[in-house]
Amino acid sequence: MFQLPGSIKTPKDFLGLIEKKYLVLGLLSFFSLSALTIYSSKPLQKLISPLIPFQRLETLKEDKPGYEVFGFAPYWTFNKLSNVDFSTLTTLAYFGVEVGADGNLDKSSKGYETFMSPKATDTFKKAHNYGTRVVLTLTQMNNPNILALMDDPEAQSRVITQAVEEVKNRGIDGVNIDFEYTGNPGSEYREKFSKFVDNMTKWMHQEIPNSKVTVSVYASSVKDPKIYDIKALADSSDGIFMMAYDFAVAGSSNAIPTSPLYGHKEGKYWYDVSTAVEHFLSKMPSDKLILGVPWYGYNYAVEEPKIKTATSKGYYTYYKKGKRTYSQFIPYKSYAQTYTLATNNITPNSDDITDYTEGFDEYGKVSYKAYYVPSLGTWRMIFIEDQKSLGLKYDFAKEKGLAGVGMWALGFDDGKTEMWSLLREKFGLKDLANNTVLAKEIR
Template sequence: MVLFLIVAVLGGVSLYISRLDYKNHPLTPYSSSFDILALFKERKKPAYRIYGYLPYWTLESMEYLELDRLTDVAYFGIYIDGEGNFVKTVEGADGIWIAEPGYRNWKENEKVTQLVEACKKFGVNFALTVVAHNDEDNDAFLNCRGCWDTLLTNIYTELDEKDITDVNLNFEYAGYTGKEMAGKFSEFTKYANQELDKKYGNSNVIVSAFADSPVKERVSSDLVNLARNSDGIFIMGYDFHRPSSDTAGPVSPIGGKGIHAEYDIETMLKDYLAVVPPNKLLLGVPYYGYNWVVGEPEKYAKRIDGNDNIGYSQSQSYETIMDVLINIRPQVMWDDLGQVPYFSYISEETGQQRQVFYENQRSLAVKYKLVKSNNLMGAGIWALGYDGGYTELWDLLYDEFID
């Protein structure tokens, strides 16, 4: 194991960035030469729920997971069609039908099986995420009560195969929906939760909800019933700015509503807590940021339309952003309103000005303190693996929720 330490200066505060190189590392959870359980026998569990999504595309980073810092892992995920069946094939870019990667990895990737077994040993809950992101299919499914039973039958097969009991429901529409569909989603959640409890006795059903669900007509906006019908709501507390936004800005701002964003985390939590008990809420945080093509280095710079010559605005994982910081060493600034870090730099490849807003130990600590001060169920992470071999975010989870 090789440990790299980097000191970054942020607003006069030194932050340590540490990275593990796990090549030939004998202490990974899946090494045949070391019993990782010995590492955790004397360690305490988190005092709050720490719920992390693990997308199929980060499975190669699974070796960096520190399971003692988590209470729940949710594999993301298996997509459904309008009839409640799992999507097993999709049309590729060249028009050839290929195996749907979320389903294929769930069924065939040995890393998933290894992680499920490791979670069982550590007492970490493991959930299957049911993903519904197609508007037409969502309408068809939610309007078809028989399709609900079809989906549950399919879910039972997958849960039984891996001897797990928990489910995450991730239903999203591209735009807004009316109250009718939100009501049907909360009714489906109630039915699924009841049926899963009948079969397994102690199944956990967590639903994801957009940050603006209290104030916009989302499929997850029937919050009173959604909280009552589920075991918890994972608030997707991010994407307040996106690569397509007019200006660069915080992905998950604590404050700033009406100044650089329509909404912010403090207002969002106030709105959620007006209708949902705090012990039903997980505050989801981003392990990623956005890197915009801009015309000037000033904060909240106006986005420039990208092209092949100057590059494009894009999302970047925490790992990628840390690599940029180490390689380019820009001056990292602090946004007092959003309470997040940001920096500007000139791209070496294109010569174009760029600006990055992201999360680090300091900004995430602010959010975790909101979890505790509001007595929420816990915190959520999108997504496990996005930090790669960097360890400081794992250390922060320990400091805030275990130590």
């Protein structure tokens, strides 16, 4: 395991040492030129201590036999986790606690309140009883806050210290870093974010043996890097969670799958999961990549019930006021629906549904439902991951030698055991022999 020089006691010492690296390198000139050469490694693998060579971290699969099955548990679904099969789930990622621009964790949030609740304690204990790792997701979705944090070494030291304290105090097993930046701030911030992850991982490992640090990134992060240098992040963390979804969102102009497996090379879709994985594997080892899949879909108002049809924005109504006639635009809503809601509420026998049909996109390899809503005078269409489409994605992950798969999100399967039956069929049950998680006590 990575060991720190004795003088380094806190993350602040880490960052201070980084600032002094050029002075240290000057002192090293008294030593042999060969020693200098060893410690002047690639720019994206800069060291926390110039005196310690870069060490590639162990992959997820080396710590726990078999495939990773990584599930995010949002605080708002925490009352819907009775369905979770902990004998199959390898990591439960609690989602989440926000990190402020100043590096402080938001302890006034609902996310933190739920994280510290008796319900969470019981869930975490159950997970550990089955040998399932529990990690805390650190979140930030605001561009200015992310950049401010990356520009402030003191703030980074603060969040690293607080994250380690929370993991220690709760008796859990690490963190997932989910900073979702939109746009491209330049390579400077990719390097800063990579170094932040590197510091977090090394300090977490030093303070908590067998802990894990993973990073969530967009599926398009090689095509459009934003703040994510995939090679550097893979080198400096225990694993990368590819969010292989939201290729289409509620506001999309056309109704397409949110997670198409194929279709890009055929010119059907702007991008797809298989192409994204191909791009990632050109930058990182396959056994550190977790393929995240959606347990939800987007329900669109559409012009007609066909794949890639235009979405309907709404309609006009007209009314008179005095001698004048006025029009009012009534927008149709497109929205996300969980697997359970789409399965239970969209059926041939549902109220206000006619012309119900089901189909399968042979390019995206995703199932869909289409139906007419007489009261609104519009067609609707939803692409939803089911056993057929998820099975193809799980097989794809295995064929590519990936670390495993992950789900956004636990609780979206509320009451639907078939999702877990499929995971057991594809990935089996965990091997609990010598499992280090079993011995940890939740507090």
